[in-house]
Amino acid sequence: MTYLWINPVSERMISAAALEKLLKKHDLTRVVCRESWGEIVLRKYRELLEHADGTFADARCPAAVSLVHSLQPGIRIADIEPILIHCARELAERPDLADGEKIITTPCRILADMGNKLELKDTHFVPWNRFLATLGEPMEPAPDASPIPPGFFKDLPFPVVSKSGRPAIESYVTGNDWKNAKLIELLYCVQGCHRGDGVQ
Template sequence: MEVTYIWINPVVEQMYEEYVLDQFLKRHGLERVRCRTDWGRIVKEKYIRLITEGGETVMDARCPMACGLVKEWAEDKSSCENSGPLKVNEQMEGYSMKIADIEPILIHCAREICSRQELKDGRKIITTPCQALADMGNSLKLYNTRFFSWNSFLETLGERPEGNVPEFSPIPPGFFRELGQRTMSLTGRESIEQCVQDGSWQRVRLVEMLYCRDGCHNGDGVVTDEA
């Protein structure tokens, strides 16, 4: 019988008591796996190198929804100016910005789980705090690996463990606060749109962007009916 391994994202992990979650997964024949590598540290180091080596303002790429807003703005700006396609890494009024070509931490974690030799014969499930990250993960077509938002995964099981969405996000704004560079932290669609439209991004070296206000615990993949 094929083993099904499951990786639980940090938001979901904080929604339940460890015993409750472990028993729930065991009841459904799921074997929980964890990463061996500190991908959060590695991703942060990648951003440090990026802002050190280049002169552009770097836009955080950990949140697909936030990146989508920046790309939409660039396309709208190009259309209004009738100057041909505008890429987010082109010069604008003496400044330039670019979305980091760095995958989200969750994707790094999934790639590790997918590549581990001792897990190669089992099916892998990667849970996400939002549908956007699940769609991004599934688009990679990693071998024998499926991404589900936590809510959609629970729907497939037809059961929910007892838990609550955490009041404070385990993925809060401030990930880049200690980089020693000028940074800006934004959460929520409105603040991201205002930043790119009013040019305030030009004052910093790196713009952190989370589409969900106050952090990923407000993602559409983890909000429960009770919350």
């Protein structure tokens, strides 16, 4: 048995009918997470910011985290794994999925690399475009907007600044304005993961 988890960006790139055909053709079983990991991750950030001093960088995007870490050591990196990783851990540990391999699709290569380094049992992370290429299936264009756009933290009761795209991130963190923020939301790809190298 091979189980497939599709990230929200990739999910928008395939019709229900095409997905059903793909699953059947390649003998894949689609799975979803039982926990609401987006809500759980948001709660973890709230708890972190309530009890910590300084400015934190959102750690959901490993490419952005790496950039900030290299440019501004004064900004602390939140020790909270991306939502996709939380979800993958659940799937890797679920008894009802223990009889097969789990494939976790990602919108970018760096997130797939991050996941594979964890060496979760019977779990493999792969960018969506590479996954489709391996199956010999065509890829539809990425959506015009991300299903997870900037603004994930907008309801937190703290000063939050949102930056997307390398130039905007670089400009912000190399200046001094970042010191006024409690949390910096970071997306390396402009306006969200729909521009990731795993869905282009």
